[in-house]
Amino acid sequence: MQNPKLKRLIVGVGGGIAAYKICEVVSTLFKSGVEVKVILTNSAQKFITPLTLATLSRHPAYTDEAFWQSDRSRPLHIDLGEWADLILIAPLTANTLAKLVYGLADNLLTNTVLASKCPVLLAPAMNTDMWEQTVVQRNWQQLLTEQRFHGIGTGSGLLACDRVGAGRMAEPWEIAAYVQSLLHTAGQTDLAGKQVLISAGGTREYLDPVRFIGNPSTGKMGLALAQAALHRGANVTLVHGSASWDIPLGVKAIPVVSAEEMRSHMVRCLPNADVIIMSAAVADVKPRDYSQEKLAKKELPEALPLEPVPDIVAELAQLKQPHQRLIGFAAQTGDIVKPALEKLNRKNLDAIVANPIDEPGSGFGGDSNQAIFLDKQGRQLEIPPCSKLQMAHHIFDLLQSN
Numbered sequence: 084m085q086n087p088k089l090k091r092l093i094v095g096v097g098g099g100i101a102a103y104k105i106c107e108v109v110s111t112l113f114k115s116g117v118e119v120k121v122i123l124t125n126s127a128q129k130f131i132t133p134l135t136l137a138t139l140s141r142h143p144a145y146t147d148e149a150f151w152q153s154d155r156s157r158p159l160h161i162d163l164g165e166w167a168d169l170i171l172i173a174p175l176t177a178n179t180l181a182k183l184v185y186g187l188a189d190n191l192l193t194n195t196v197l198a199s200k201c202p203v204l205l206a207p208a209m210n211t212d213m214w215e216q217t218v219v220q221r222n223w224q225q226l227l228t229e230q231r232f233h234g235i236g237t238g239s240g241l242l243a244c245d246r247v248g249a250g251r252m253a254e255p256w257e258i259a260a261y262v263q264s265l266l267h268t269a270g271q272t273d274l275a276g277k278q279v280l281i282s283a284g285g286t287r288e289y290l291d292p293v294r295f296i297g298n299p300s301t302g303k304m305g306l307a308l309a310q311a312a313l314h315r316g317a318n319v320t321l322v323h324g325s326a327s328w329d330i331p332l333g334v335k336a337i338p339v340v341s342a343e344e345m346r347s348h349m350v351r352c353l354p355n356a357d358v359i360i361m362s363a364a365v366a367d368v369k370p371r372d373y374s375q376e377k378l379a380k381k382e383l384p385e386a387l388p389l390e391p392v393p394d395i396v397a398e399l400a401q402l403k404q405p406h407q408r409l410i411g412f413a414a415q416t417g418d419i420v421k422p423a424l425e426k427l428n429r430k431n432l433d434a435i436v437a438n439p440i441d442e443p444g445s446g447f448g449g450d451s452n453q454a455i456f457l458d459k460q461g462r463q464l465e466i467p468p469c470s471k472l473q474m475a476h477h478i479f480d481l482l483q484s485n
């Protein structure tokens with residue numbers, strides 16, 4: 084999904100056990116069209132072989148042995164540094180972090196970072212005590228104050244030393260998505276300091292403890308919007324119904340079940356938000372009656388009396404201040420433009436994304452989508468089929484360009 088001009092990635096692998104996950108990152112990115120070259124530190128080679136990464140990346144994997152070879156017409160770190168559009172370092176060790184803070188350059192990886200100007204994405208992985216050391220935290224915070232460095236992680240969970248705590252490396256899918264975002268934006272954090280509030284997924288309106296009215300929404304479009312906003316520097320709150328994914332590190336997630344619950348969280352979070360995107364598929368109706376006990380088959384009514392649930396987007400539109408921007412989604416079959424335009428005007432939205440759920444490779448569940456973006460300035464722009472993350476970036480590009 085990268086910007087067509089930006090697609091050259093160097094992956095620097097550090098000497099930590101989390102290095103085993105980098106094969107998947109390299110493979111995923113290669114398959115999505117990114118050109119990948121890998122540099123391994125000496126310690127990284129104790130965990131994973133250059134041969135594996137060379138094979139997955141379809142390029143030589145570079146080591147300090149290559150750095151010191153005398154058969155090159157130009158130094159390798161200069162060639163690699165000039166070649167890269169983006170450098171990912173994962174896992175980032177405490178050792179390499181400290182070197183980067185001080186500009187130390189005693190191996191191919193650190194020399195390549197100094198010999199390049201592109202953005203650098205860092206994915207640390209460490210034992211909890213290592214990660215929480217004052218000196219490590221100070222190094223981490225200091226490095227992130229520099230514009231070219233972007234950080235992902237760490238998460239909390241089981242570590243390789245059997246400890247449960249902070250220091251887990253971000254998962255491959257999160258790292259790959261962050262790379263895609265930075266290749267799209269060239270590292271520009273145009274949403275820095277902004278609060279972005281997103282709703283995602285389907286809501287469920289229960290009839291009894293096991294049966295509900297719902298829809299097939301998986302929340303993947305909302306997840307992609309949350310990732311794109313986060314990677315562009317925003318603080319992101321994601322109010323989500325049923326979801327089939329893990330929450331990205333750095334996103335504040337609020338799980339909900341019903342439309343009423345979603346409404347109350349969206350209304351509560353609204354005052355702090357700069358941009359509000361309603362990509363959730365809210366059930367329009369709920370059963371009028373709810374039974375605390377599971378209804379026996381024979382107790383089920385022949386016809387289900389229904390009543391409307393709150394119209395969340397309409398309420399947000401009424402409550403919002405002029406500086407806040409509210410974007411809706413309209414999942415439609417058939418003619419998608421007319422009903423979306425009508426919803427944009429009737430609900431007083433700033434923009435709406437009309438989503439043809441009956442087109443192949445678009446709509447519920449999958450990883451790709453297509454849409455027509457309409458706004459109150461009268462723009463009507465087609466977003467051709469692309470990944471949901473790429474669509475999310477197109478939407479933010481359009482919002483930022485007026």
Ligand SMILES: Cc1cc2nc3c(=O)[nH]c(=O)nc-3n(C[C@H](O)[C@H](O)[C@H](O)COP(=O)(O)O)c2cc1C
Binds near residue numbers: 100101178208209
């Ligand atoms: C089994 C093992 C696991 C290690 N895991 C980590 C780790 O997760 N994070 C870390 O910062 N260092 C870890 N280290 C220590 C680094 O390998 C060591 O600091 C090394 O000098 C890092 O070199 P590099 O930064 O050039 O890759 C580990 C060492 C061993 C022996």
Ligand SMILES: CC(C)(COP(=O)(O)O)[C@@H](O)C(=O)NCCC(=O)NCCS
Binds near residue numbers: 208209242252253
């Ligand atoms: C090691 C691992 C990648 C394992 O992940 P997994 O449980 O998903 O297989 C994850 O626990 C992690 O990122 N840990 C941080 C680094 C670490 O554990 N270092 C070794 C401690 S001495």
Ligand SMILES: [Mg+2]
Binds near residue numbers: 365367
């Ligand atoms: Mg609706």
